[in-house]
Amino acid sequence: MPVDLGKPLSWKNATGDADTMLQNLQANILKGHVREHLHILLVQFGKGPAGAAEARTFLAGLVPLMKSAKEHLQEVEGFKRNGSSGVPDTPYVGVGLTKAGYDRLGLSDRAPSDEAFERGMRDDGTRSMLKDPDIAQWEAGYREEIHAVVLVGDAEPRPAGAGLKKVEELLTGSLRVLGKEVGRGMRNANGDGIEHFGYVDGRSQPLFLTEDVEDERRGTDGVSVWDPAEALARILVADPAAPDPATDFGSYFVLRKLEQNVRAFRKAEEELADALKLDNDDRERAGAMLVGRFKDGTPLTLQATPGAHSPVMNDFTYASDGAADKCPFQAHIRKTNPRGSGGFESPEEERRHLMARRGQTYGERADGPGGDLPEGGVGLLFMAFNSDLVDQFEFTQRNWANSTGFPDSGSEPAPGLDPVIGQGSRPPATWPRVWGQEEGQEVTSPAQTVTMKGGEYFFMPSLAFLRSL
Numbered sequence: 001m002p003v004d005l006g007k008p009l010s011w012k013n014a015t016g017d018a019d020t021m022l023q024n025l026q027a028n029i030l031k032g033h034v035r036e037h038l039h040i041l042l043v044q045f046g047k048g049p050a051g052a053a054e055a056r057t058f059l060a061g062l063v064p065l066m067k068s069a070k071e072h073l074q075e076v077e078g079f080k081r082n083g084s085s086g087v088p089d090t091p092y093v094g095v096g097l098t099k100a101g102y103d104r105l106g107l108s109d110r111a112p113s114d115e116a117f118e119r120g121m122r123d124d125g126t127r128s129m130l131k132d133p134d135i136a137q138w139e140a141g142y143r144e145e146i147h148a149v150v151l152v153g154d155a156e157p158r159p160a161g162a163g164l165k166k167v168e169e170l171l172t173g174s175l176r177v178l179g180k181e182v183g184r185g186m187r188n189a190n191g192d193g194i195e196h197f198g199y200v201d202g203r204s205q206p207l208f209l210t211e212d213v214e215d216e217r218r219g220t221d222g223v224s225v226w227d228p229a230e231a232l233a234r235i236l237v238a239d240p241a242a243p244d245p246a247t248d249f250g251s252y253f254v255l256r257k258l259e260q261n262v263r264a265f266r267k268a269e270e271e272l273a274d275a276l277k278l279d280n281d282d283r284e285r286a287g288a289m290l291v292g293r294f295k296d297g298t299p300l301t302l303q304a305t306p307g308a309h310s311p312v313m314n315d316f317t318y319a320s321d322g323a324a325d326k327c328p329f330q331a332h333i334r335k336t337n338p339r340g341s342g343g344f345e346s347p348e349e350e351r352r353h354l355m356a357r358r359g360q361t362y363g364e365r366a367d368g369p370g371g372d373l374p375e376g377g378v379g380l381l382f383m384a385f386n387s388d389l390v391d392q393f394e395f396t397q398r399n400w401a402n403s404t405g406f407p408d409s410g411s412e413p414a415p416g417l418d419p420v421i422g423q424g425s426r427p428p429a430t431w432p433r434v435w436g437q438e439e440g441q442e443v444t445s446p447a448q449t450v451t452m453k454g455g456e457y458f459f460m461p462s463l464a465f466l467r468s469l
């Protein structure tokens with residue numbers, strides 16, 4: 001039986017091709033792998049036949065350090081059953097290749113063929129379309145031609161460091177490390193993962209495994225209003241360079257280093273609260289309007305105050321907030337997942353743009369989130385898996401976040417840019433002064449506080465491909 005890409009997969013019941021697929025797929029794609037401590041290496045291969053041979057040896061040498069999706073899922077299951085003793089001390093090691101990387105390997109004709117992947121993120125056309133900064137303003141590691149990315153992640157610093165060392169030992173000869181990133185998870189008092197502006201992040205995800213959907217149904221606020229189940233076709237791509245594309249799959253991987261100016265974001269929250277004359281406890285609603293959730297993750301469309309965080313809710317749409325007088329149209333999470341209310345496509349078509357986010361925060365802070373308010377040096381290593389880069393990541397950034405006219409609000413002024421990740425000029429927008437009352441007030445838009453410092457598109461190939469090198 002061929003792998004059925006048209007629906008989510010039950011990994012526990014997978015047999016035949018689906019089971020082989022799980023054994024040949026890298027971990028962290030279908031389900032996020034723990035990566036509180038994360039190392040990222042940007043690698044360049046040497047030129048000519050010698051460079052290609054060294055690159056092949058390097059990639060094949062990574063395989064013994066890597067685990068398959070199936071091994072990872074079994075590990076997580078063991079952890080659930082036996083507690084921490086059930087977790088083998090092995091980090092996640094993942095590898096992705098760029099189009100230029102396939103070219104250097106001498107595999108141009110077997111490289112994946114997504115249009116955005118072929119262009120790359122450094123391409124002038126890509127940058128102007130996404131309104132990304134000039135490459136001269138990117139960090140050094142991203143300015144040159146990258147051929148591979150290696151990710152090493154673990155819950156603890158020691159195994160992550162040991163895994164990194166093993167990878168670095170393989171980087172010999174003409175292989176060059178162009179750049180290194182260190183990601184470090186941050187959590188709030190409730191134990192939920194947060195980003196540098198202080199908000200719970202990583203909560204809303206498309207789920208590709210029926211077991212994960214079931215966990216969501218039983219262990220959270222449920223799945224009756226917003227169904228997170230997604231078809232495998234939204235994340236898996238047959239690996240064209242693998243021995244058997246019927247069982248060997250990979251996924252396109254987006255990496256973007258997004259620097260966060262925490263001080264400026266805090267100022268934007270205060271200025272919005274002042275402009276709308278929000279009082280006392282209601283002032284934190286200003287930040288929630290920028291993000292679409294309060295800091296503790298409570299969705300703003302559901303309630304006017306925080307507190308719905310045990311667990312953080314995700315079973316909602318904007319159906320009862322059509323005028324956006326609870327959660328503004330332009331709030332980050334409403335822009336990046338309008339949950340059927342975007343107005344330009346059917347709810348089913350709209351879902352096609354969602355992607356699996358696997359980001360991690362970077363940068364040290366003196367006294368924790370909200371304390372020292374850094375203006376730079378901290379941010380998000382945005383990472384996401386896609387089966388179609390043009391229709392998922394690029395569509396979201398370009399047609400939604402950067403587009404003033406999305407969603408289709410039917411009113412003036414248009415919603416405006418996504419205040420968190422929107423790039424481009426920022427006209428004034430309307431914000432609800434009183435939660436749930438149609439009393440919007442036009443306010444000068446908050447300044448841009450997230451700056452793209454570099455990035456690239458990769459394909460995370462099947463283990464079967466890596467073994468075949």
Ligand code: HEM
Pocket residue numbers: 195196197199200201202203204205258259260291293332333334336337354355357379380382393396397401420421450
């Ligand atoms: C959700 C922050 C970049 C797409 C969220 C949430 C936060 C957040 C706090 C709410 C938690 C959740 O629902 O999981 C940030 C910050 C960013 C950033 C601070 C940059 C520094 C991006 C980028 C994209 C993106 C570049 C895509 C182009 C999404 C999506 C969701 C989300 C799709 C889930 C929305 C939903 O399903 O309701 N982000 N984000 N984010 N973000 Fe971002």
